[in-house]
Amino acid sequence: MGAGMKAMNLPLLAFREMLHRRINFLLALLVIAVAVAGLVGALAMLRMHGIATEAILEKKRVEVAEAVAKLEDDYRKITKGLGFNVLILPKGQSLGDFYAEDYAAADMPEEYADILGRSKIVTVSHLLPTIQCKFKWPERERTVLLVGARGEVPMSNLEREQPIMPPIPPGRMFMGYELHASLKIKPGDKVVFAGREYIVDRCMKEQGNKDDITVWIPLRDAQEILGKPGRINSILALECRCAWADVAKVREEIGKLLPDTQVVEKATEALTRAEARSRAAKEAKDALAREERGRERIRREYESFVAWAGPLVAAVAAVLVGCLALMNVRSRRSEIAILRAVGVRSGQVLALLMIRAALTGLLGAVLGFAAGFFGAGAIWQARSGAEPVSLEAAFRPEVLAATLILAPVVTCLASWIPAVLAVKTDPAAILAEE
Amino acid sequence: MVLEVSGVEKRYFKLGREIGALKGVSLAVEPGRIVAVRGPSGSGKTTLLLIAGGLLRPDSGKVALDGSDIFGLPPEGRAALRSRSIGFVFQQYHLVPYLSVLDNIRLPALAMPTPDAMGRAKSLVERMGLSERARHTPSELSVGERQRVALARAMFNKPQFILADEPTGNLDDRNTEMVLNCLSEHTAGGGAVLMVTHDARAMKAAHVVYILEDGSLRAA
Ligand SMILES: Nc1ncnc2c1ncn2[C@@H]1O[C@H](COP(=O)(O)OP(=O)(O)OP(=O)(O)O)[C@@H](O)[C@H]1O
Numbered sequence: 001m002g003a004g005m006k007a008m009n010l011p012l013l014a015f016r017e018m019l020h021r022r023i024n025f026l027l028a029l030l031v032i033a034v035a036v037a038g039l040v041g042a043l044a045m046l047r048m049h050g051i052a053t054e055a056i057l058e059k060k061r062v063e064v065a066e067a068v069a070k071l072e073d074d075y076r077k078i079t080k081g082l083g084f085n086v087l088i089l090p091k092g093q094s095l096g097d098f099y100a101e102d103y104a105a106a107d108m109p110e111e112y113a114d115i116l117g118r119s120k121i122v123t124v125s126h127l128l129p130t131i132q133c134k135f136k137w138p139e140r141e142r143t144v145l146l147v148g149a150r151g152e153v154p155m156s157n158l159e160r161e162q163p164i165m166p167p168i169p170p171g172r173m174f175m176g177y178e179l180h181a182s183l184k185i186k187p188g189d190k191v192v193f194a195g196r197e198y199i200v201d202r203c204m205k206e207q208g209n210k211d212d213i214t215v216w217i218p219l220r221d222a223q224e225i226l227g228k229p230g231r232i233n234s235i236l237a238l239e240c241r242c243a244w245a246d247v248a249k250v251r252e253e254i255g256k257l258l259p260d261t262q263v264v265e266k267a268t269e270a271l272t273r274a275e276a277r278s279r280a281a282k283e284a285k286d287a288l289a290r291e292e293r294g295r296e297r298i299r300r301e302y303e304s305f306v307a308w309a310g311p312l313v314a315a316v317a318a319v320l321v322g323c324l325a326l327m328n329v330r331s332r333r334s335e336i337a338i339l340r341a342v343g344v345r346s347g348q349v350l351a352l353l354m355i356r357a358a359l360t361g362l363l364g365a366v367l368g369f370a371a372g373f374f375g376a377g378a379i380w381q382a383r384s385g386a387e388p389v390s391l392e393a394a395f396r397p398e399v400l401a402a403t404l405i406l407a408p409v410v411t412c413l414a415s416w417i418p419a420v421l422a423v424k425t426d427p428a429a430i431l432a433e434e
Numbered sequence: 435m436v437l438e439v440s441g442v443e444k445r446y447f448k449l450g451r452e453i454g455a456l457k458g459v460s461l462a463v464e465p466g467r468i469v470a471v472r473g474p475s476g477s478g479k480t481t482l483l484l485i486a487g488g489l490l491r492p493d494s495g496k497v498a499l500d501g502s503d504i505f506g507l508p509p510e511g512r513a514a515l516r517s518r519s520i521g522f523v524f525q526q527y528h529l530v531p532y533l534s535v536l537d538n539i540r541l542p543a544l545a546m547p548t549p550d551a552m553g554r555a556k557s558l559v560e561r562m563g564l565s566e567r568a569r570h571t572p573s574e575l576s577v578g579e580r581q582r583v584a585l586a587r588a589m590f591n592k593p594q595f596i597l598a599d600e601p602t603g604n605l606d607d608r609n610t611e612m613v614l615n616c617l618s619e620h621t622a623g624g625g626a627v628l629m630v631t632h633d634a635r636a637m638k639a640a641h642v643v644y645i646l647e648d649g650s651l652r653a654a
């Protein structure tokens with residue numbers, strides 16, 4: 001026969017009362033649900049914001065990781081294969097002149113080559129100090145590019161198959177194509193150059209560049225001919241390898257080691273690419289860090305907002321709920337008095353009022369959580385350009401648990417004073433009222 | 435068990451003016467007895483009933499149940515005593531508006547767990563001739579029906595004493611007779627009744643009738 005058959009108990013009484021005084025109950029429910037919805041909604045938005053941020057950052061991280069992987073691959077190729085090439089010039093040498101004239105007018109000590117060779121900064125496969133100068137071959141009335149080389153001999157085009165030639169033996173000379181072709185000189189011929197006798201050791205093939213008008217002789221001879229003993233004007237370091245696959249760093253370290261020099265990379269294709277990628281990877285990393293910082297800042301602002309708005313909303317809701325509870329116990333004066341008159345203990349009356357508060361709080365929490373959570377989801381979805389976030393991912397059971405515990409607790413606390421006032425009131429005064 | 439009221443005085447203060455409601459009232463309610471009190475409006479009848487039932491503390495004097503002062507008990511002890519030994523019928527009935535007739539009648543079961551509370555409530559409904567109204571709420575009842583529900587509630591815990599404030603005030607002859615029969619059955623079973631009434635039939639059913647006038651009690 002329904003509820004009527006059940007044993008009389010406090011929760012049942014509380015439930016009936018809530019149905020009877022619907023307006024008060026629904027108002028309290030509304031206050032609680034709105035407060036809970038606001039807070040849960042804010043937390044859900046925060047959560048979805050976090051998830052979306054993580055998704056975006058994860059994409060960026062993958063991009064950065066890919067860029068870095070490519071870069072590392074390039075550096076591995078460089079360090080394993082050719083390494084990179086570095087040209088060291090005296091500081092005063094204008095780079096414009098150097099490229100236009102193809103030789104350095106300024107000079108520096110020859111021992112720089114040995115310092116570099118001994119340094120721990122780079123491992124150099126080929127260290128090629130040279131002195132080079134445009135020079136009028138007095139015996140032949142020809143302007144040649146005179147190159148004095150120690151050890152192996154560099155060619156001007158490093159990308160070609162054989163970028164370097166073996167060392168020049170003493171008293172020997174290498175001769176460029178244009179010179180030996182026009183002067184009809186063959187390997188083994190004797191020539192006189194600036195008063196010195198040389199046997200032509202090699203006649204070069206046609207290169208189509210300044211090598212065709214170049215005469216290569218041992219470094220010491222060239223220094224003496226040019227009147228610059230112990231001086232050189234360039235060091236070419238080929239196939240350098242170092243701990244840092246970072247050319248800028250190498251340049252800086254060499255600069256420190258050899259004062260008054262400038263370091264020019266004779267970039268290979270791989271190196272150029274590597275540098276571009278290095279820049280790209282750095283930019284990507286910077287962008288990622290900026291994005292992370294920005295998002296973190298927004299999240300913190302939002303969190304601090306929730307941190308002060310949360311208690312404020314809870315306090316306002318508690319005051320409203322307390323007022324409604326006061327109105328409720330005022331309208332139940334005679335009912336409470338009759339309970340007391342039939343022998344119900346004041347503790348039981350207090351329990352009755354607290355059960356009502358807890359039930360209201362619990363129902364408000366459920367409704368408010370549903371409204372806040374799904375409302376936040378709907379708002380998020382409706383926001384144009386927002387990263388889609390699944391509701392399951394945004395759901396946090398601890399927030400639900402806290403809501404289901406805190407809302408009834410706060411409602412009970414807010415209803416406590418009115419309840420105690422109601423219980424303390426003398427029932428006789430009410431029951432005697434005409 | 436005997437309920438004894440001795441030398442009870444009660445003054446109310448309203449707007450700085452003192453109203454002497456009771457000025458040294460004594461009476462005893464013994465088992466098997468119906469004691470009736472009548473008197474003009476405002477003479478302090480309801481006040482006397484509330485004091486006798488331990489709901490209202492007198493300014494002086496004593497209310498004793500088998501010799502022990504019930505106002506010497508702490509409030510919770512008095513509540514337990516009421517739930518065990520005293521049933522009230524209020525002038526205003528004070529029914530719980532959202533409970534059915536049956537639930538209103540078994541309300542005292544909240545204070546004291548009662549075996550087969552529902553069965554007892556139903557038998558009381560039948561005795562009061564309210565079977566047709568068992569599921570109705572007080573607002574759906576006539577005043578006379580409400581009065582009978584209030585009496586049924588007072589009888590639910592089978593208290594030794596029933597204190598009733600005009601229990602037949604709004605009843606027709608047939609229902610007055612039914613209520614008085616109930617009260618007589620109650621005293622026949624060893625219980626006692628203290629009632630306020632203006633009804634001649636009710637006073638006829640009483641063993642002792644007092645008149646309360648200007649706060650003082652005298653035999654009729
Ligand atoms: N709570 C109160 N505060 C102030 N005065 C009160 C209070 N209750 C009753 N009185 C006054 O005490 C006097 C006695 O009241 P009481 O209710 O006992 O009268 P009564 O005999 O029951 O009257 P009625 O027959 O009209 O019910 C009245 O003058 C009343 O106005």
Ligand SMILES: [Mg+2]
Nearest residue numbers: 479480525599
């Ligand atoms: Mg009265």
